[in-house]
Amino acid sequence: MFDLDSFAADCRAALREDSSHKAVREVVARAVSDPSAMLAGLGEPKRGEVQKLYHADDLTIINVIWAPHMTIMPHNHEMWAVIGVYTGREDNIFWRRLPEDAQGRLEAAGAKSLAVRDAAPLGRDIIHSVTNPVPRLTAAIHVYGGDFYAQPRSEWDPETLSEHPYDVTKTLRLFDEANAAA
Numbered sequence: 639m640f641d642l643d644s645f646a647a648d649c650r651a652a653l654r655e656d657s658s659h660k661a662v663r664e665v666v667a668r669a670v671s672d673p674s675a676m677l678a679g680l681g682e683p684k685r686g687e688v689q690k691l692y693h694a695d696d697l698t699i700i701n702v703i704w705a706p707h708m709t710i711m712p713h714n715h716e717m718w719a720v721i722g723v724y725t726g727r728e729d730n731i732f733w734r735r736l737p738e739d740a741q742g743r744l745e746a747a748g749a750k751s752l753a754v755r756d757a758a759p760l761g762r763d764i765i766h767s768v769t770n771p772v773p774r775l776t777a778a779i780h781v782y783g784g785d786f787y788a789q790p791r792s793e794w795d796p797e798t799l800s801e802h803p804y805d806v807t808k809t810l811r812l813f814d815e816a817n818a819a820a
């Protein structure tokens with residue numbers, strides 16, 4: 639069964655070994671290689687939500703449960719991340735900034751669909767949006783190489799693709815609305 643304390647300790651040890659996401663990715667890949675152990679340790683997902691599992695200046699671990707068919711607008715993290723899916727699927731669109739655009743607008747640059755057992759590293763400059771394409775909850779462990787809650791970052795309007803300061807209350811509202819629609 640997945641044990642949060644040992645997972646966090648393994649991530650800390652990986653970070654000491656290598657301050658990039660490389661060693662942490664191995665830890666996440668090992669964890670999600672046994673999805674039923676993840677579900678046993680973290681519990682069956684009940685609703686769309688973000689659960690804070692571990693929080694330090696240099697490392698944050700959250701459990702993200704996406705409501706059926708929910709999409710989150712493009713956003714950045716300003717730190718590296720590793721996403722490990724243990725139930726459902728995460729469709730990521732990656733975006734890049736239009737050069738010298740006054741509104742900080744984006745264009746789509748690529749995509750990656752993450753399945754159960756995938757552990758995907760995201761570089762510190764990555765901008766992505768995420769959709770849960772399945773009609774049930776998707777859950778993924780997300781590990782960030784910094785203080786995910788304190789870091790100022792950006793989100794982009796999903797219609798105009800213009801840049802705005804990240805608004806955490808808006809994100810929480812998105813989860814509530816997606817739960818209500820499910």
Ligand SMILES: [Fe+2]
Pocket residue numbers: 713714715766
């Ligand atoms: Fe993200």
